[in-house]
Amino acid sequence: MCGIAGLIYADRDRPVDPVALKAMGDAIAHRGPDAEGFLVEPGVGLVHRRLSIIDLSGGDQPIGNEDGSVQVVFNGEIYNYRDIHRELEGRGHRFRTRSDTEVLVHLYEELGDRLVDRLRGMFAFALWDRPRGKLLLARDRLGIKPLYVYRDGEKVLFGSELKAILAHGPGLDIAVDPEALEDYLAFGFVPGPRSILKGIEKLPPAHVLEARTVPWGQHRRRYWALDFEPDDRPTPEQWQEAIRAKVDEAVRAHLVADVPVGAFLSGGLDSSVVVALGADGSPEPPRTFSIGFLEEAFSELPYARQVADRFGTRHSEQVVTPDAAELLDELAFYFDEPFADASAVPTFLVSRLARRGVKVVLSGDGGDEAFGGYARYRHDLREAAVRGMLPGWFRRSTLGPLARAWPKADWLPRPLRAKMALTNLALEPDRAYANSLSLCRPPLRRRLMARDLAAALGGHDPASAIRAPFAAAPAGDPLAAMLSADVAVILPDDFLVKVDRASMAHGLEVRPPLLDHELMELAARIPSRWKVRSGEGKWIFKRAFEDRLPSVAVHRRKQGFEIPVDDWLRGPLRALFESSVLDPRARVADLIDQPVAGRLFSHHCSGAGRHGNVLWSLLVLARWAARHLDPVGRSAPGMFTR
Template identity: 50%
Template sequence: MCGIAGLFHCGTPKPVDPARVKAMCDAMSHRGPDGEGVWTGPGVGLGHRRLSIIDLAGSPQPMASADGRAMLVFNGEIYNYRELRSELQAAGARFRTDGDSETILAAWQKWGPGCLSRLHGMFAFAIYDADRRELFLARDRLGVKPLYMAQLSDGSLAFASELKGLLAHPLLRREVDPLAIEDYLAWGYVPDHRSILRGVEKLPAGHYRLLRHDAPPAKAVRWWDVSFAERRREKAADLEAELLFRLREAVASRMAADVPLGAFLSGGVDSSSVVALMAEASRDPVRTCSIGFDDAALDETNYAREIAQKFGTDHRERVVSAGDFTEIDRLAAMFDEPFADASALPTWRVCQLARETVTVALSGDGADEAFAGYRRHRFHAAEERARGILPAGLRGPVFGTLGAIWPKADWAPRPLRAKTTFQSLTASGEAGYARALAVVAPELRGGLYSPAMTRELGEYRAEAPFIELMANAPGRSGLDRAQYADLAFWLPGDILTKVDRTSMAVSLEAREPLLDHRLIEFAATLPEGMRIRGGQGKWLLKHAMERHLPRDVLYRPKQGFVTPIAAWLRGPLAGEARAIARGASLGRTGWFDADRVAALAEAHISGRSDHSRLLWQLLMLDKSLARLGVA
């Protein structure tokens, strides 16, 4: 795992100052503490920070191809590089190292952009081909590894693994995109189709860009997508057997490393499944680590301990407490862009714990998106059945009225919190699912903005790109389209961003075997009854793991990596909550109605309402603006 950065002139190939490339890389030194390098040529510069995982001494970067005609900087891991290497050697390729980086170069020289479909792994890389005078930028299928880009005023394109790499360049404009604020308030993160700063882009997951010195900057090209349009017809037993095969294949391929390796263990289905299959494939005890909470209602360490004992792992635990939120400035600095998923804090803490003994850790991320494991998937499938029965002309008056009069009832048991469901049923499936996924509903967001911000946003609403993506998804049903949108929008924007930044902040490589693209493609073909059955999401996955995992782990209600921020914002962080409305950075923007924000904070602190997620969003936005130096 590494950090990459570079500059490329799409017009006249002006000289590139290596010191600027080095400064961009140095801003991301946490991503690669084991080595660094910069290479420049006419109109191009590539930089690299290395975290050594495979071929520890033999694969420095930037790396030249065997013939010296191509140069690579690479962030990630290619899990099938040995098989590719053998195929390329048989075709005449020569290798000087024993790592995956040189394999990418040889694959590029043989297959061009077609090499991407042959790479199994997580990656973001740049190749400069001197013969073709081209720069090739590519990102993995699901967006595990990030890549930021910006067109600078001198005509160059700058790119880096993190926004802080771009921020190290003096020509980068630091002007906030107001549409990104709307996106951030809706989702709790800035999605991949936008950046917090105007003019900065993210290369989308499963896309590449091919740039030339003698041509204008080319647009991104999609090279991979997943389709939910097909259905498998085999018996459940046959599908279960194939699923177990693909799970074992995915886990085993991600256990290859020349450094100590372990796993995150939450005690949930997904991480427990990964640990079970790691234990099956390993001679030595698997090293596992868990994070607990000082709030017993949210603590799952007993389940993690149960799995650790069952598989004889070398297990370690640590507790997150309210005092850990003294680190929120460091947390904001990790992400550059505002990021309000409160589970980032325990994720960072478990990464810190893991890094004390290992350099690589396997996680259970991805199964919920692929196999329909979220509660919202079950609700959406049920709502879609209701939409199929009741015509839109009837749904609007009936459910619109119920949604308007039904109390919000944050305090009530989940089955009684029907307001959102009624509101969702008045709309299309896509709009309803967007509402279910959004952190702050559009009507609440609208009430927070100042008149000037309202004018700036115009007709734009954050849900619109999501609804369009979901409406055009390759699938047969509403559940298909919801899962597709989760994989394409939520997963790279929230989950994978969280894991990448928190793991890289401590120089730890996180690997996600449940995001193996072959496993994802298989899951997308499962009949709905193999995904949701009897009120259970991830049905086939749970059924397949029954022989490995205890039933109380498989079938207990999903907890998730929940952080008790509601209690913290009423207790040790109440002062922070009160200060949000007129916080230094946020207050200067003029984006929000300060009195309205202050009233929400007091309502939360008093216990009358739960506005913890919104208050946390605004707090992290304030911290991010201060870090970016834009307010």
């Protein structure tokens, strides 16, 4: 795992400033503390920060082909690189390293930008083709590895993190994007391809971007999409056999490394399956790492210990306390964008814990999106069934006004929140699911924004991010539509961002075998009725592995990796919220309406309402603004440095 950055100019003769290029690499040095490498020539510059995992002595980058005319910097792992290596050697290509990176330049010589079709792994890379004056940027199918891009009429800048682009220096006209800010308030993160800063975008998953100097221009292309067409021919038993075989193959592929490999272990189904299969393939007891809480309702440590005992792992754990919120400023640095998924805190801590013992860990990310594990799927499937029985005119004319008039009661369990259910039933399916995903819903969302920023939004609708992937699923299959939306939006822009930034902050590589694209393709073909069955999520996945795991790992209620933000904001974080969010001198005052935020906070602290997730998002936004924005709300590049 590494960090990459660089640039290409429209003018092939324009010199590249090596000091600026080094600054871009230094900004992401935490991603690759073991080595740095550069390519500097007229019109183009590449920089690489290395975390040594494979070919420890020979894998420094950039790496070129035989004559050096094609060069690449790479972040990630290619799990089928040995097969590709043998094939290319058979075609006469000569290799000078044993690294997975070198296969990219030789595979490019054979296939051009179609090389991505052959890659099985997680990756973001930049490949410079000198004879053609072409820079190729690529990102893996699921978006496990990040890549930010800035483009204008004279240059393209790129980097694994936003801070690498900003470190290039002055001359970038960048300010907070009001639409991205509303997206953040809606979901707690900024869905791609936007970033929080107007002018910098994320290269979407499963895309390549080609930048050419003659004629100057860029072209972006999607090379893969997950097809949710179900296959009704196999029996459940046959699906279970196929799942077991593919998961086992994926875990074994993800264990390939020249350093020890450990695993995150929550005690839930997905991480337990990965640990079980990883233990089978390990010559010695693997290392496992868990995080828990003093609040027993949030802690899974007892379950993680049972799994660790079952498979004889060398287990380490840590308890998270409210003072962990002191990490907010550190998280603001590493995440670059405001990021309100509160599980970033325990993820950051478990990554720090794991890095003390290993350089690489496996995770259970992806199992819920592949096999239908989240509670919201079951709840929204019930809503979809009711919606399908009601005429559209009735939903719009009767349920819509009733939902708006119904009192808000966030303190009730979700099944009793009639306002939420009525709202969703009145909406079309894609908008209803976007509403289910939202932390902060209209009209509160726009009331929380500073008036000038809200006025600039026009007809912007954060739900539009959900619309296209939702519509890509087969008609009449609401679970497939929800999974499609999660794979396209929630997974790459929330969960995978969280894991990437939290782990790379400590120079730790996290590999998610359940996000192997071949496994995801297999899961997408399984009919929805075998994923959520009689109200039970991940039915087929549980049946595939229930004989391999402790019963508690398979059959207990799913528990999210959450922190008790409601209680913390009423107690140990109260003073921090007041000083960060409500102080008129705070930089966040340029982004939000502080009186509205103050009333919401008072309502929460009094116990009359429960607004913890929205208030946490405001606290994170405030700490981000304090670190990254100058007094007029623009990005201050120097503030993205340590």
